[in-house]
Each structure stands twice: as structure tokens, then as C-alpha cells.
Amino acid sequence: MNVDTIDAVFFDLDGTLIDSAPDLAGAANDLRASLGLPAMPLERFRPMVGSGARGMIGVAFDVGPQDARFSELREEFLHRYEQRMTRETRVFASVLPLLDALERQGRRWGVVTNKAARFTDPLVRSLGLHERAATVIAGDTTPHSKPHPAPLLEAARRVGLAPARCMYVGDDVRDVQAGQAAGMVTVVAAWGYLGIGEPIGTWGADHIVQTPDELLNLLAMA
Structure with missing residues (x-):
């Protein structure tokens, strides 16, 4: 798929x-500390962030959803995450100029x-993203979460495209x-x-970009 007629860009969070x-x-x-275990380095956790609580519990305790301990550990992890989730989390510095540029171009983003x-x-x-985003679709906004296309289709519906x-x-x-199932152009943020x-x-994406600037260059081809 090409980028010739892209009017909105939706991002994973x-x-x-x-x-x-x-x-x-x-x-x-x-959570490890509460159980008397030493801290693990951030580098061990980082690759698995995309898997959410399941990924974090897997790294921290080598426990998967099939394990009897998983449910309790997951709930305690989520409680602790909710208490601190804005402490160190930041928008990627290189992404901010991308959002600015999309807005200047008149392209909506969500x-x-x-x-x-x-x-x-x-x-x-x-x-500070809620006032700028055209729409925000969470994992429980629709009956299905990704890889089902429902969340992306709902985002497109909400922006009227x-x-x-x-x-x-x-x-x-x-x-x-x-993205493929929804019929959108798909891009991997490397x-x-x-x-x-x-x-x-x-993965079969239409495009892979190494930096937000590369994404802007891709859109400039439209």
C-alpha cells in the first residue's frame, strides 16, 4: 500500500x-522488592514492554498466564503500575516534532x-496529548483488542475517514x-x-522507519 492519500496517522502508545x-x-x-527479590536491570524489561503486564511478569518472575501464580502477580503489578505510571514516562523527544509537523500539514493523528x-x-x-489527539482508543474501548482490527476501525470511524x-x-x-486487517497502511516504528x-x-509491514523523521519523509512523498 502507498501513502498517496493518507489523511490521518494513528500510533500505538x-x-x-x-x-x-x-x-x-x-x-x-x-513488586520484586515486596517479595524480597533484588531489582532487575531496565534492559531486561524493555524489549517486552509491548506485551504489557504479561511481558513484565514473564521477565520479573518467569511466570506465564498458564501458571497458577500469574493472576495474583498480574493484579498486584497493575496496582503498583497505576500508582507510578506517570513518574518517569515521557513522550519520545524525537516524536514531538513529528506531531507538530502532522498538525501543520492538517493531518489528524490519534x-x-x-x-x-x-x-x-x-x-x-x-x-498533554489528550487535547491534541483526534481520538484515543484504549484496549477496552471496543470488544476486541489488537491484533483484531476493531480498535483501528473505530479510530477511523471517529475521525470520519x-x-x-x-x-x-x-x-x-x-x-x-x-493495521493490515483494517485495510490501513502499516508502518513499523523501529x-x-x-x-x-x-x-x-x-512482519509484513508496508514500511519500516528507523526514526520519526523518516516517517515524515515517507509522508512527504504523498
Whole structure:
């Protein structure tokens, strides 16, 4: 797919628009400390931020959803994350000029994330993005979350555009899958967390950009 008629750009939140790894890792380490365990380095957590609580619990305790301990650890982790989620989280400095440029160009932009609204809404507000975003779709805004296309289709509906006139930018293979299923141009933000699965070149995205400036150059081709 090409970018000739892109009128709106939707972004994943964690790892694409914002660097939330320090607070997510901090919550996991807070939980480890409460159990008498030493802190783990941020670098261990960072690649798995895109997997949310499941990823953080997996790194911190080597526990998956099938484990009997998972549910309790997840709830305690989420509680601790909610208490500190705005402490160190920031919009990527290189992303701010991108948002400014989109607005100057008259292109609307928004957020589509799998993070639940109880975290998404206060976090987006704390970062000053809520007044600028054309729409914010959380993980529980629609009955399905990514990789299902429903959240992206809802974002397009809210801005009054056909999905083909929208671009989705994310740092996880589920972002590409959701964007493709919704009929949007898909872009991998290679500055993001990216996970530890298959290389991003195998995800099947329409484009891969290393920096926000590259995304602007891509849009300038339209």
C-alpha cells in the first residue's frame, strides 16, 4: 500500500509515542522488592514492554498466564503500575516534532493502544496529548483488542475517514496485523521496543522507519 492519500496517522502508545519502560519496569521491580527479590536491570524489561503486564511478569518472575501464580502477580503489578505510571514516562523527544509537523500539514493523528482505559486516559492526559489527539482508543474501548482490527476501525470511524486513508504506526507485530486487517497502511516504528520474536522485516509491514523523521519523509512523498 502507498501513502498517496493518507489523511490521518494513528500510533500505538507504548514504545511508539511514549517511553513507558522505566515505569513499567519500576512497577515490576517494586513488586520484586515486596517479595524480597533484588531489582532487575531496565534492559531486561524493555524489549517486552509491548506485551504489557504479561511481558513484565514473564521477565520479573518467569511466570506465564498458564501458571497458577500469574493472576495474583498480574493484579498486584497493575496496582503498583497505576500508582507510578506517570513518574518517569515521557513522550519520545524525537516524536514531538513529528506531531507538530502532522498538525501543520492538517493531518489528524490519534492513539490506538491495547493498554486499558484506566491507564491510557490518565497517562495521555498527564503527557498533554489528550487535547491534541483526534481520538484515543484504549484496549477496552471496543470488544476486541489488537491484533483484531476493531480498535483501528473505530479510530477511523471517529475521525470520519475510510481506513484506506489512514496509517497505523506501531512497534509490535500485532500492530502490523491489526493495521493490515483494517485495510490501513502499516508502518513499523523501529525505535520502539519490538519484542524478542521474529525480526521486524518478517512482519509484513508496508514500511519500516528507523526514526520519526523518516516517517515524515515517507509522508512527504504523498
